[in-house]
Amino acid sequence: MEELTQVWEWTLDVAGYRLVFNATTITMSLIVGGLLIVFGWAATRQKSMIPNPFQVVAEIFVESFWNLTKDALDEDMAKTYFPLICALFMFLLLCNWIGIVPWMSEPTKDLNTTLGLGILGFFLAHYAGIRTKGFAAYAKEYFQPVFFMMPLNVIGELAKVISISFRLYGNIMGGSIIILVVSHLVYGLLIPPFLYAFFGLFVGTVQAFVFTMLTLVYISVQVK
Structure with missing residues (x-):
């Protein structure tokens, strides 16, 4: 397990x-x-009606997440939060995929990364709620349905950060542990390539999408 326990640190x-x-x-x-910066440059440097492969992929991302964001929020708010949602998914997707490359490691295998992104989504959601409803109406919701429910409502909001962060971290770290154990058992002959494809590509994609959609849902709940 030295591959997981040894950490390269800066002090x-x-x-x-x-x-x-x-x-x-x-x-x-x-x-x-x-x-991601290189991909953005390659997708936009020669935009045309007959798109290059990078432009095709970029348009798929933009159109898909624009529609999802617009459905969850109204169109005006979607213009504000769509760039965040699309960029968050692309960042997480590549973070989860990069572990399949030899000598690379998933940033999402570190709880600091997932927790940091969870806290970012938490503050953005509540900022959106205050900006949309006003602070008085926003704060009043914590005392619903009765005033003494306020502590439980606060705990429920904080629990969202823990839930979304640990879900992503647990899935990526768990996949790494399974791949490492099986690789040592069979000496990397047959099963590990399949496991890399499953945990790196499939699970990595699903978890990036789940994290992004939960962030979008949290924002939507706060503004409605």
Whole structure:
């Protein structure tokens, strides 16, 4: 299990405190971000009625997530939150897929990544709720159906962050553990390639979509 327990770290001493950064997660996240920038450049540099393959893929993403966002929110709000939803899915998809490449590691295998994205979605959803309803109407909902339900309503909202973050982290980390164990048992001869395809491509795609849709649903619930 050394592949999972050994972590490449960066340390920084600031005012007597030692800060530790997961260098693998940061590096992989930067690689994913760089690949997405290159993909965006390749898809838009020569736009035409007869699209190149990159433009075709980009148009599929844009059209699909625009329709999903517009269905969950009204069209005006969709214009605001659609870029976030589409970019979030593409980022998570590539983060989950990159682990199939030798010597690469999924950033979503680190709880810090999934928890950070869950907290981002949490604050965006509640910001959207306050902006749409006003703070008074937004705060009033926590006292429904009766005022003493407020603590439970707050806990329920916080639980969404834990749920969405640990679901993604657990699935990606669990897949990595299964692949690692089976690879050692059969010496990587036959089953691991199938497992890489299943956990990396299929499960990775499903979990990226689930995380993105839950974020969209949380925003939709807060604004309606």
